[in-house]
Amino acid sequence: MRRAQPSTALGLVLLAALGGLAGAHTALASLLALGLLAAWSRVGLRRLLASLAPLAAAFGLLLLLTPLAPEATLQVALRGFTVSAACAVGALTVPWPAGIAVLGALGLPRSGRAFLAILACHTGSMRREVAASARALRLRGGLHGARGGVLGARILLARGSAETLRRADRIAHALELRGFSGALPVRVGFSPRLGEAPLYAAAGALVTALAWRLTA
């Protein structure tokens, strides 16, 4: 995967999120910019869709409201989707230590960095734990039908809940033993690169769209 500088990617993601909040037109421009960042970073479409899949439930609720106020509902859906997509693309294109280090350089206090680091470690390891549990369930015969699905979900939830506490403990201990006090070994900063020109152009277009939206 090709990586943009963390500051470039985070800057574009932040602008896209603001674009999503500002209005429907800027949200559309933001989605294009996010698409460019994802394509430029060679994030697979499947990976991107998998990250956005948890939103499906929220959109199901919005679909129910569409007949009542179609335009307003679609606008809310578009803007919400844009902000969510910005978060997803940000998570996929910026390694979390770099993201936290940039936020630190922007003034996020040490406790905030520590919290985000624990959260990031925990999310990654929990995803692997739940995937391993699901695999074990399948290997041991799996659970079939609707009833089996519910039972499987209950088993995964129970195991996930127990594991999440154990993992959180282990991660906190590991961070303490490794002397973690909020510093991350990542270089932050920004140096213009010709290769990132398409991303700068997208950022420029978003800034213009936001300025136009705010002054119109």
Place this chain on the structure above:
Amino acid sequence: MIPLALEVRGVAHRHPSMDHDTPAEVSFALAPGGRALLSGANGAGKSTLLRRMVGLAWGEGTIRVGGEEVSRRNLRRVRRACGFLWQNPADGLLLPTPLEDVALGPVNDGMPVAAARELAAGWLAKLGLSRLADRELATLSGGQKQLVALAGILAREPGVLVLDEPAALLDPENAERLASVLDPLPATMVLVTHEPAWWRARPPWAGAHGVELVAGEAGFAEAT
């Protein structure tokens, strides 16, 4: 890496769910640079004893690292002096790539990022892991992860190494590689193993202090 003395006196630990101590009272002392091999049946308290050494568990008895008693007041200093290697490397690895993970300790000890990354690259090279420096940690094998975890500990140059069955998950080749990294180190070492004979066959470990932990009985067996 300046080796430190380690003293364990009358240490016992009782889990809330058990009616006996794990381990039963343990005492031993290592001079700076000394080595101890801890063995015993499952549940005898080997890992618990190691966790006591770095203040992850508390109970009866005293432990001194470099002459300083391990207590809640000086945990930061004790943990700076002791490198702890988990049996399962996944428990100790935190950042996405080996280079970043190994540099984590030094950068939190106050080293500039560039110098910490250089130091980390050096340790990875010493352990033959240079080509993996920027790979995703999740894609490495268990043996490679254990070596990365060891590099992360050694990068902080601890005076005492506390090693919880470091070769348990490794194949013979990786176990040999890990042992050959540990062999020449000057640090004081406490190593939990189910194969003390394998370690004793290596010259640096031949004279290691042997401690056989026994759960729930009076005292502990000490073998040399």
